[in-house]
Amino acid sequence: MIPGPVRYRRVRSVDEAVVLLSQLGTDAKVLSGGQSLIPMMKFRLAEPSYLIDINAIPGLDFIEERGGVLCLGALVRESTLERSMLVRQRYPILHDTAEVIADPLVRNLATVGGNLAHGDPANDHPATMLALRAQVVARGPNGERSIPIDDFFVDTFVTALQPDELLTEIRIPVPPPRSGGAYVKFERKVGDYAIAAAGVFLVLDEAGRITQAGIGLTNLSYKPLRAVDAERALLGQYASDELLRYAAELAAQATDPVSDLRGPADYKRAVARTMTLRALRRALERAQANA
Amino acid sequence: MAARAVHGIGVPVKRKEDPRFIRGKGTYVDDIKLPGMLVMDIVRSPYAHARIKRIDVSKALAMPGVIDVITGEELAKANLAWMPTLMGDRQMVLPTDRVVYYAQEVAAVIATDRYRAADAVLAVEVEYEPLPPVLNPFDALKPDAPLVRPDREQKSNHIWHWEAGDKEKTDRIFHEAEVVVAQDLYIPRIHVASIETCGCVANYDPVTDKLTIWMTSQAPHAHRTVFSLVTGIPEHKIRIISPDIGGGFGGKVPVYPGYVIATYATLKHKKPIKWIEDRSENLQADSFARDYHIHAELAATRDGKIRGLRVRVVADHGAFDAAANPSRFPAGLFSVCTGSYDMQAAHIQVDGVYTTKPPGGVAYRCSFRVTEAVHTIERMVDILADELGMDPAEIRFKNFVQPHQFPYKSPTGWEYDSGNYPAALQKALETIGYQELRREQAERRARGELMGIGISTFTEIVGAGPSHTFDILGIKMFDSAEIRVHPTGAVIVRIGVQTQGQGHETTFAQIVAEELGIPVEYITVEHGDTDTAPYGLGTYASRSTPTAGAATAVAARKIREKARLIAAHLLEVSPDDLEWKDYAFRVKGAPDRHKTMQEIAFAAYTNFPLGLEPGLEAECYYDPPNLTFPFGAYVCVVDIDRGTGQVKIREFLAVDDCGTIINPMIVEGQIHGGLTMGMAAALLEEIVYDENGTMLTGTFMDYLLPTAVETPHWKTAKTITPSPHHPLGAKGVGESPTIGAPPALVNAVVDALSHLGVRHIDIPITPAKVYRILQEKGVAE
């Protein structure tokens, strides 16, 4: 549990980080909260020769609504997200998520940016961001680009980020009226990754029909998963418990979990259904209360 | 000084050890830093079973800061490649030709710092030829099974066979029985997972020719003797110091290869050597606990009177028999498995078996396999109740050993010292509102909800000796205390046992405070240093208060008897005219004429009667006449989530009886901690291997320790039934909750599902396991 030799550089600006990244290429790793990277280095599953520490970059930890979009800086800590009144009131799904990530000690350091950039299907934010249709903003030597979340997760631990790109910001559309989201996770104990978890975001029209549905699933496939069929089944429908059950079933069918110490694959699929159903119900309640 | 409160027995004195822990000022082994100290790190086997074809250390040796790489071949030349285990087996320190478990020590790197050592470990090249692993004892016993221990004369994986009780009588009872229930139970391999891993700093000083080892040891004296026997160094030239120990739970009783290699290295290099395991090494290679495959049967009458118990166990001991049981008890005190119930006969058989898994079988917060015993009987009683359609509380009342039967001779030969089982269960049922809960359960069942109530009424057996029965490698299991009262009445107490969180420094001070009337803050308790503490067998198996606690009381009473003579001299009366009352010697009939212990202490050095030895000191080596038998009645209420299989503990009440209570706060703390560990064993913890014998649970991400979130709010209550033979009436308590909690939980979960035909679930009861049952029974959501 001792990491290999590594060189370390603390950068003060996004530009400095990007320059270093382009110079060092794949030998370098960005160090954010370090809560995924450092454990991997201790097990020598990751042996970068260079760490570029972005924690001292000022102003990268904003949580603010700008032009119809919630902007989260890459360095927003999970604990900050958890305590933000704006998030708690307007984005309960994000609050739900932050609250069940790891434990308070980890959350004090772990960043939202790192949680996405790690590309780990076991992480919780990817599912939420899929449900919310977020955009990921990255800065590279050629400037800034915005990546739709659907294109962001490529494979296990692989994202659309290039080795010389820094994730700088996450953008989430401001929730319209009659919308509600929820994240529900089942874990073996606190601090564990999910056996299964579901993030749901729903928008209703005035008549109560579902006009927008986002469902993201955690730790149920080789990469973070969007339950497209389940979303489609909800669209244009009046929410009934039957409909929610049907959607949850479709979501479970979309999963492709592996058997491991958290349980056999069929069990995880069953829990995926339960989590999706519970998240749908809670999201619906919140949407109805948000009229 | 005299005006201060004594704070003797029964007072919830705050723990003397806590200020240093709370302020981060404890001194653990890893805090020991000596000039010129080198660091050791260990190369470990990636295979569960393999032949070692070649070890090439040249690349590692060439790395900067690397001083040495030690292999089994080198140790063999010093006759140290093998070491004896406490169970009379032998164990590899470093292998010369083969490895027999995953993460086994293969070579040791000595370097100038920990990072260099870790890098060099990866540079040691070992060529293995994998051999087939043997991962469970049933496979190991097959005639064609690969031999785990070809070094033994006996060419099989069977280690020993052990029996207790009366076979013939038991078989007869089963033959005639109206009802017999049988069940297979597996109690999985788990790990003590102390927050402090194991390690040592070994320092040989060539000038004084003395070897000092700071070591994570629960039994420093016994370890010194073992070290002396293994290395040939005279015992007075070895000093073992257990500084603050961050949790022992039985895992720090065995001698690990790392200690021996570090000692060899300091003797070779004449420099201090530090070796501290990391978390994965600790989980992967240190002694495990449990791993018992049990087949149990109960014979009973149709109206629910238990008549006999028959148990067969196949015990997986891993590659070496390195449990830490008393010598004559290869299966520990498992034969106490008739529990709290009066029956005519019992017969127990246990077979120990080698597999290619790490050695151990340590008494994890349990005095030698009592957890396994209690789990067996508490599950079987519930299964019998289910068979007969009886309430689990009712069947227990019907079969309890009754208060008038004590001292009670159990069918396997134990003499239970004291108990009142019906009173404890009665108290538990009334406190928790049992009848009301049963009504609620019926209502919920009608609505399709799953709620269960579980009971466990266990009997513990703790405090080994007595010496006629108990020894470790021939050393009798007594324990000791030495008390010195200084002229101002301040006291130093030295004990042969070693605290790892139990609060000895407080509890033992309170015993002396009570016996001598000296305020507890003037009493210091020292332990853990073999150069200064009296010889003792150490702390495990809840033995400290039953043995060293008794020794402390007896030594204090010896001091009091001498003090009586000095008081008589000071008061100019005959010793017979004095009585010890309200913490002073008082003249009978004139209680105002008195001398306190502080006054007497001063006189012991300044004004003692002619002919009396000066000073005020005493010691006692206490050989207990019997063990003590704490007991308890636990009730647990659970709800099961039909959508996930999750077991939610709604309520847990523990009624404990440990005889006289010295410090109620410490006792409650011990109970809370033990319940939490017991809950974890029931619901979370298991060491898992894959089909190659690779351990899959080598981090806290996978080996699941509970946190405050998983831990319910424990409710505790007590009854007090003193031990008739202990000088204070006290029994052990540290392990009761770890032992009593798992069956209460399992019984509750099974109770929630019993109407669906469920009779037993092996621990740990994971959500996945429960959900599968819900699916099978058609009630999953």
Ligand SMILES: Cc1cc2nc3c(=O)[nH]c(=O)nc-3n(C[C@H](O)[C@H](O)[C@H](O)COP(=O)(O)OP(=O)(O)OC[C@H]3O[C@@H](n4cnc5c(N)ncnc54)[C@H](O)[C@@H]3O)c2cc1C
């Ligand atoms: C005990 C424990 C339990 C955990 N449990 C959970 C859990 O239940 N749910 C959960 O979601 N997570 C969990 N985590 C993971 C934790 O949330 C991680 O911290 C998080 O996933 C990564 O964030 P970080 O800031 O720590 O990133 P780091 O560990 O610093 O980095 C992770 C990866 O992302 C890259 N990276 C980071 N920031 C950027 C950036 N701005 N631009 C480009 N690349 C970047 C790094 O180079 C690295 O490859 C747990 C962690 C621990 C230690």
